[in-house]
Amino acid sequence: MNAAPRYWLMKNEPDEYGIDQALAAPDATIAWDGVRNYQARNFMRDGMQVGDGVLYWHSSCAEPGIYGIARVAGNLRPDASQFDAQSKYFDPKSKREAPRWLMLDVQALRKIEPISVAALRQYPELQDMRVLQKGNRLSITPVDAVHWDFIIGLIEAQR
Template structure:
């Protein structure tokens, strides 16, 4: 899915609110947190190959009573090896990964603002979003690209323009 470097890029990134909610991110130094614990190769490849500093992010809370968009953020960069893969005490430990051949990466995400929430049910009300990847049956990826038209529509909802 490599994109032209001049094309604006947008992402939806899922995080569990008990680990790193939008409130945690906004309270962090420089409103920036490491996006660690990604253990899906496709999501990792998006981080490694496609995400760039400044890309827009819809900050999604998952595994909660009301999954949906809770914030807007941006990719802050600093792609690096995810150290949690080497920590046997971490829920993200990967016994098959080694420091000389790490499997997993992390990067920094900077929270910009808290919104909504905009629930899945609310998003499904808009025909303009019916083909949005996160709303498709069976989509469980923690990181997905967001089309510019979906990004613009959702920001319009947030800002009261849609």
């Protein structure tokens, strides 16, 4: 087993759990539920560790991009919404004795001056970022340390 990545990018819709809502939650911590993709689930299950850095992405909005910084807070557990028939994330095929979907806690650390997709694309240093690749739809992707460092540098330069 190679070392787990230490940085991640997690997409959320601003009207669902935007960075503002996350920061307003108790301990600024929210349960990251609704993941219904096996690859993304496996990142949560097998890769993410408490303390890992998270780029907080807003998608399906006017300016998709990075809106905040967060950290993985752990507490991996079955995603309750898969059993809730009223939830849009309800999965009738998932059984309680063998939950298909997982969620974990994410703690928002700070909001940043948004860095849009277009802004990110202008840096050759970031051209390999997974989220910038054509056709990428994964809601959770690993972030290379060099990309993380570069983006943190951009954020520091904002102040």
